[in-house]
Amino acid sequence: MKSTQPFFPSDFRQGLKDGFPLALSIFAYGLVFGVLARQAGLSYWETVTMSALVVAGASQFVAVNMISAGAAAGQIILAAFLLNLRHLLMGATLAPYLSRVQPWKLAVLAHLTNDESYAVTIGRFQRHGGSAAFFLGAGTITFSAWLLSSALAGAVGDFIGDPRRYGLDFAFYGAFIGLLVPQLKDRVTWSAFTVAAVVSLVVSLVLPGKWYIIIAALLASLAGLGIERHFSTKGEGSVEQA
Numbered sequence: 001m002k003s004t005q006p007f008f009p010s011d012f013r014q015g016l017k018d019g020f021p022l023a024l025s026i027f028a029y030g031l032v033f034g035v036l037a038r039q040a041g042l043s044y045w046e047t048v049t050m051s052a053l054v055v056a057g058a059s060q061f062v063a064v065n066m067i068s069a070g071a072a073a074g075q076i077i078l079a080a081f082l083l084n085l086r087h088l089l090m091g092a093t094l095a096p097y098l099s100r101v102q103p104w105k106l107a108v109l110a111h112l113t114n115d116e117s118y119a120v121t122i123g124r125f126q127r128h129g130g131s132a133a134f135f136l137g138a139g140t141i142t143f144s145a146w147l148l149s150s151a152l153a154g155a156v157g158d159f160i161g162d163p164r165r166y167g168l169d170f171a172f173y174g175a176f177i178g179l180l181v182p183q184l185k186d187r188v189t190w191s192a193f194t195v196a197a198v199v200s201l202v203v204s205l206v207l208p209g210k211w212y213i214i215i216a217a218l219l220a221s222l223a224g225l226g227i228e229r230h231f232s233t234k235g236e237g238s239v240e241q242a
Helices: 009-039 044-053 057-068 073-083 086-098 103-111 115-128 132-160 170-183 187-206 211-234
Strands: none
Touching: 009 044, 009 057, 009 115, 009 132, 044 057, 044 132, 057 073, 073 211, 086 103, 086 115, 086 132, 086 211, 103 132, 115 132, 187 211
Protein backbone atom coordinates (compact mmCIF):
# COMPACT_ATOMS: atom_id res chain seq x y z
CA MET A 1 0.00 0.00 0.00
CA LYS A 2 1.42 3.34 -0.99
CA SER A 3 1.94 5.96 1.70
CA THR A 4 -0.35 8.95 1.75
CA GLN A 5 0.73 12.54 1.45
CA PRO A 6 0.69 14.29 4.86
CA PHE A 7 -1.59 17.28 5.41
CA PHE A 8 0.21 20.42 6.52
CA PRO A 9 -2.07 23.15 7.95
CA SER A 10 0.56 25.77 7.10
CA ASP A 11 0.32 24.79 3.42
CA PHE A 12 -3.47 25.09 3.57
CA ARG A 13 -3.21 28.59 5.01
CA GLN A 14 -0.66 29.52 2.34
CA GLY A 15 -3.08 28.29 -0.34
CA LEU A 16 -5.80 30.51 1.11
CA LYS A 17 -3.40 33.45 1.17
CA ASP A 18 -2.09 32.98 -2.37
CA GLY A 19 -5.59 32.46 -3.76
CA PHE A 20 -7.13 35.46 -2.02
CA PRO A 21 -6.16 38.15 -4.60
CA LEU A 22 -7.74 36.10 -7.37
CA ALA A 23 -10.77 35.40 -5.19
CA LEU A 24 -11.50 39.14 -5.21
CA SER A 25 -11.72 39.11 -9.00
CA ILE A 26 -13.76 35.91 -8.92
CA PHE A 27 -16.22 37.53 -6.53
CA ALA A 28 -16.63 40.50 -8.88
CA TYR A 29 -17.46 38.49 -12.00
CA GLY A 30 -19.42 36.00 -9.94
CA LEU A 31 -21.80 38.88 -9.28
CA VAL A 32 -22.09 39.36 -13.03
CA PHE A 33 -22.89 35.70 -13.54
CA GLY A 34 -25.54 35.69 -10.81
CA VAL A 35 -27.33 38.66 -12.32
CA LEU A 36 -27.15 37.32 -15.89
CA ALA A 37 -28.36 33.90 -14.77
CA ARG A 38 -31.46 35.39 -13.16
CA GLN A 39 -32.07 37.58 -16.21
CA ALA A 40 -31.85 34.45 -18.39
CA GLY A 41 -34.72 32.93 -16.44
CA LEU A 42 -32.93 30.73 -13.91
CA SER A 43 -34.40 30.63 -10.43
CA TYR A 44 -32.32 31.57 -7.40
CA TRP A 45 -31.67 27.94 -6.47
CA GLU A 46 -30.89 26.97 -10.06
CA THR A 47 -28.29 29.73 -10.15
CA VAL A 48 -26.70 28.69 -6.85
CA THR A 49 -26.79 24.98 -7.71
CA MET A 50 -25.08 25.56 -11.06
CA SER A 51 -22.26 27.45 -9.37
CA ALA A 52 -21.93 24.81 -6.65
CA LEU A 53 -21.83 21.83 -9.03
CA VAL A 54 -20.22 23.15 -12.22
CA VAL A 55 -17.63 25.52 -10.71
CA ALA A 56 -16.48 26.78 -14.11
CA GLY A 57 -17.09 30.42 -14.85
CA ALA A 58 -16.42 30.39 -18.59
CA SER A 59 -18.75 27.48 -19.35
CA GLN A 60 -21.42 28.86 -17.03
CA PHE A 61 -21.40 32.20 -18.84
CA VAL A 62 -21.67 30.37 -22.16
CA ALA A 63 -24.53 28.24 -20.81
CA VAL A 64 -26.44 31.29 -19.60
CA ASN A 65 -26.01 33.02 -22.96
CA MET A 66 -27.27 29.90 -24.74
CA ILE A 67 -30.24 29.63 -22.38
CA SER A 68 -31.11 33.26 -23.17
CA ALA A 69 -30.90 32.45 -26.88
CA GLY A 70 -33.26 29.47 -26.47
CA ALA A 71 -30.69 26.74 -27.21
CA ALA A 72 -31.61 23.11 -26.60
CA ALA A 73 -30.37 21.37 -23.44
CA GLY A 74 -28.16 19.00 -25.46
CA GLN A 75 -26.41 21.89 -27.19
CA ILE A 76 -25.74 23.62 -23.88
CA ILE A 77 -24.35 20.48 -22.28
CA LEU A 78 -22.12 19.76 -25.27
CA ALA A 79 -20.74 23.30 -25.35
CA ALA A 80 -19.99 23.25 -21.62
CA PHE A 81 -18.37 19.81 -21.91
CA LEU A 82 -16.08 20.85 -24.74
CA LEU A 83 -15.15 24.09 -23.04
CA ASN A 84 -14.26 22.22 -19.85
CA LEU A 85 -12.01 19.69 -21.57
CA ARG A 86 -9.13 21.93 -20.55
CA HIS A 87 -9.61 20.57 -17.04
CA LEU A 88 -8.23 17.25 -18.27
CA LEU A 89 -4.99 19.00 -19.18
CA MET A 90 -4.92 20.71 -15.80
CA GLY A 91 -5.37 17.39 -14.04
CA ALA A 92 -2.66 15.75 -16.13
CA THR A 93 -0.08 18.39 -15.16
CA LEU A 94 -1.02 18.22 -11.47
CA ALA A 95 -1.15 14.41 -11.26
CA PRO A 96 2.61 13.80 -10.83
CA TYR A 97 2.62 16.01 -7.73
CA LEU A 98 -0.39 14.27 -6.15
CA SER A 99 0.41 10.59 -6.72
CA ARG A 100 0.34 9.86 -2.98
CA VAL A 101 -3.07 11.44 -2.34
CA GLN A 102 -5.98 9.11 -1.63
CA PRO A 103 -8.63 8.82 -4.39
CA TRP A 104 -11.47 10.35 -2.37
CA LYS A 105 -9.30 13.34 -1.56
CA LEU A 106 -8.40 13.68 -5.24
CA ALA A 107 -12.13 13.77 -6.01
CA VAL A 108 -12.53 16.75 -3.66
CA LEU A 109 -9.56 18.53 -5.22
CA ALA A 110 -10.90 17.80 -8.71
CA HIS A 111 -14.15 19.56 -7.85
CA LEU A 112 -12.20 22.58 -6.62
CA THR A 113 -10.12 22.75 -9.80
CA ASN A 114 -10.71 25.92 -11.78
CA ASP A 115 -8.54 28.23 -13.83
CA GLU A 116 -7.56 30.34 -10.84
CA SER A 117 -6.91 27.58 -8.31
CA TYR A 118 -4.94 25.67 -10.95
CA ALA A 119 -2.75 28.64 -11.88
CA VAL A 120 -1.90 29.39 -8.25
CA THR A 121 -1.31 25.71 -7.45
CA ILE A 122 0.83 24.71 -10.43
CA GLY A 123 3.05 27.74 -9.88
CA ARG A 124 3.54 26.72 -6.25
CA PHE A 125 4.13 23.08 -7.15
CA GLN A 126 6.77 23.94 -9.72
CA ARG A 127 8.67 26.01 -7.16
CA HIS A 128 8.22 24.00 -3.98
CA GLY A 129 6.78 20.58 -4.88
CA GLY A 130 3.31 19.16 -4.50
CA SER A 131 1.06 19.72 -1.51
CA ALA A 132 -2.57 18.62 -1.42
CA ALA A 133 -3.13 20.97 1.52
CA PHE A 134 -2.00 23.98 -0.52
CA PHE A 135 -4.24 22.95 -3.41
CA LEU A 136 -7.16 22.54 -1.01
CA GLY A 137 -6.57 26.03 0.37
CA ALA A 138 -6.39 27.65 -3.06
CA GLY A 139 -9.43 25.72 -4.23
CA THR A 140 -11.45 26.52 -1.13
CA ILE A 141 -10.95 30.29 -1.33
CA THR A 142 -11.70 30.49 -5.06
CA PHE A 143 -14.72 28.17 -4.84
CA SER A 144 -16.11 30.10 -1.88
CA ALA A 145 -15.78 33.44 -3.67
CA TRP A 146 -17.56 32.07 -6.76
CA LEU A 147 -20.40 30.45 -4.84
CA LEU A 148 -20.98 33.34 -2.44
CA SER A 149 -21.01 35.98 -5.17
CA SER A 150 -23.37 33.92 -7.33
CA ALA A 151 -25.71 33.47 -4.37
CA LEU A 152 -25.57 37.15 -3.45
CA ALA A 153 -26.22 38.38 -6.99
CA GLY A 154 -28.92 35.79 -7.49
CA ALA A 155 -30.73 37.18 -4.46
CA VAL A 156 -30.38 40.91 -5.17
CA GLY A 157 -29.84 40.91 -8.93
CA ASP A 158 -32.95 42.98 -9.54
CA PHE A 159 -31.44 45.81 -7.52
CA ILE A 160 -28.08 45.62 -9.29
CA GLY A 161 -29.52 45.90 -12.78
CA ASP A 162 -27.01 45.69 -15.62
CA PRO A 163 -23.69 44.76 -13.95
CA ARG A 164 -21.70 46.06 -16.90
CA ARG A 165 -22.47 49.65 -15.97
CA TYR A 166 -20.32 49.16 -12.87
CA GLY A 167 -17.45 47.68 -14.88
CA LEU A 168 -17.77 44.34 -13.06
CA ASP A 169 -17.58 42.42 -16.33
CA PHE A 170 -13.98 43.58 -16.79
CA ALA A 171 -12.97 41.62 -13.67
CA PHE A 172 -13.38 38.42 -15.70
CA TYR A 173 -10.83 39.55 -18.28
CA GLY A 174 -8.57 41.13 -15.70
CA ALA A 175 -8.33 37.92 -13.72
CA PHE A 176 -7.38 35.87 -16.76
CA ILE A 177 -4.79 38.41 -17.86
CA GLY A 178 -3.31 38.14 -14.37
CA LEU A 179 -3.23 34.36 -14.71
CA LEU A 180 -1.73 34.40 -18.19
CA VAL A 181 1.17 36.84 -17.96
CA PRO A 182 3.23 35.01 -15.28
CA GLN A 183 2.98 31.78 -17.31
CA LEU A 184 4.66 33.29 -20.40
CA LYS A 185 8.18 32.34 -19.41
CA ASP A 186 9.49 30.00 -22.14
CA ARG A 187 9.14 29.30 -25.85
CA VAL A 188 6.53 26.57 -25.36
CA THR A 189 4.08 28.79 -23.48
CA TRP A 190 4.73 31.73 -25.81
CA SER A 191 4.05 29.49 -28.81
CA ALA A 192 0.82 28.18 -27.31
CA PHE A 193 -0.25 31.73 -26.45
CA THR A 194 0.44 32.94 -29.99
CA VAL A 195 -1.51 30.07 -31.55
CA ALA A 196 -4.45 30.67 -29.19
CA ALA A 197 -4.51 34.40 -29.90
CA VAL A 198 -4.32 34.07 -33.69
CA VAL A 199 -6.78 31.17 -33.95
CA SER A 200 -9.34 32.79 -31.63
CA LEU A 201 -9.26 36.04 -33.61
CA VAL A 202 -9.60 34.30 -36.98
CA VAL A 203 -12.25 31.77 -35.93
CA SER A 204 -14.35 34.43 -34.17
CA LEU A 205 -14.71 36.15 -37.56
CA VAL A 206 -15.96 33.08 -39.41
CA LEU A 207 -17.91 31.03 -36.85
CA PRO A 208 -20.81 32.20 -34.68
CA GLY A 209 -21.07 31.80 -30.92
CA LYS A 210 -18.19 30.80 -28.65
CA TRP A 211 -16.64 28.09 -30.82
CA TYR A 212 -13.49 30.17 -31.19
CA ILE A 213 -12.72 29.54 -27.50
CA ILE A 214 -12.93 25.78 -27.83
CA ILE A 215 -11.03 25.57 -31.12
CA ALA A 216 -8.28 27.95 -29.98
CA ALA A 217 -7.82 26.06 -26.70
CA LEU A 218 -7.55 22.68 -28.43
CA LEU A 219 -5.15 23.88 -31.14
CA ALA A 220 -3.00 25.80 -28.66
CA SER A 221 -2.74 22.71 -26.45
CA LEU A 222 -1.71 20.57 -29.41
CA ALA A 223 0.79 23.19 -30.56
CA GLY A 224 2.35 23.43 -27.10
CA LEU A 225 2.62 19.65 -26.83
CA GLY A 226 4.17 19.33 -30.29
CA ILE A 227 6.72 22.07 -29.67
CA GLU A 228 7.66 20.66 -26.28
CA ARG A 229 8.22 17.21 -27.79
CA HIS A 230 10.29 18.78 -30.57
CA PHE A 231 12.63 20.51 -28.13
CA SER A 232 12.81 17.41 -25.92
CA THR A 233 13.84 15.31 -28.93
CA LYS A 234 16.57 17.82 -29.77
CA GLY A 235 17.70 17.72 -26.16
CA GLU A 236 17.10 21.44 -25.64
CA GLY A 237 14.55 21.02 -22.81
CA SER A 238 11.03 22.30 -22.64
CA VAL A 239 11.60 25.19 -20.29
CA GLU A 240 14.30 27.10 -22.15
CA GLN A 241 13.73 30.79 -21.83
CA ALA A 242 12.33 32.58 -24.85
